Amino acid sequence: MSTFTLPNTTPPIPVSLPSNLPQDALISFPAFKNWLATLQHSLSLQSNKSHTFHANPYALKNIEVQAVDWFGKKPGFIKLQAKVENDNGESLPGAVFLRGGSVAMLLILQPDDVPADTEKDKHVLLTVQPRIAAGSLELIELPAGMLDDGTFSGTAAKEIQEETGLEVPESELVNMTELALASGASSNDVEKLQTAMYPSPGACDEFIALFLHQKRIPRSQLDEFRGKLTGLRDEGEKITLKLVRLEDLWRESGRDAKALAAWAMYQGLRGEGKI
Known part of the structure; x- marks a missing residue:
């Protein structure tokens, strides 16, 4: 396993990877980019007072990539676990199968x-x-x-x-x-x-x-x-x-x-x- 921090994240979000998945391959994987951008945007909406979770907002704490299937030289499917929690220690289910x-x-x-x-x-x-x-x-x-x-x-x-x-x-x-x-x-x-x-x-x-x-x-x-x-x-x-x-x-x-x-x-x- 290896670990890196997602670029441009505050507070920093650590990502752990299996040995057969380079950091660049994950970052450039279209399904991962789309999923991450959508999740981060949805989490940002909690700042609105009308949002259901405004009082106790959730945040993406870390990502653990558990497995990858390759289609030739590109990732095809990726299985990961995203830790999404609020300050009360409440978490949301974060098992994700990425395929795009x-x-x-x-x-x-x-x-x-x-x-x-x-x-x-x-x-x-x-x-x-x-x-x-x-x-x-x-x-x-x-x-x-x-x-x-x-x-x-x-x-x-x-x-x-x-x-x-x-x-x-x-x-x-x-x-x-x-x-x-x-x-x-x-x-x-x-x-x-x-x-x-x-x-x-x-x-x-x-x-x-x-x-x-x-x-x-x-x-x-x-x-x-x-x-x-x-x-x-x-x-x-x-x-x-x-x-x-x-x-x-x-x-x-x-x-x-x-x-x-x-x-x-x-x-x-x-x-x-x-x-």
């Missing part, structure tokens, strides 16, 4: 022989693939991918092509999360959280932007997607495509938080006439 942002895509296909601007015969394109963390070899979910250095929409367009074979220009993607969250202010907006949904904020920093793309295609082309093998096979992606009716999405992909959130946002935004 992701995107997920609700791809709706509709035969072009039905009237446009209707919900008739709409289908959703799903992926079926191994997810070892869930103990599954055939988990049904929306196409998705991790956010690297690109934009939300650029990553979404790239992942759509890799996982489904469809080429969709960025300009034809609708950011449902952005539309949904723009409809009302909340304390989370003051905290400057990501314009995305957080599927497991009790222990993981992951945030997911949900995109929509609707496409009308010949009815005969629908069957081409059923059971199609896709994904970057040389990178271990073993993806099979599954086509389900839009009205059955909540049931067919009920174990996938991304799918349930996307279905709810789609229904809510349609009800408000925003899509």
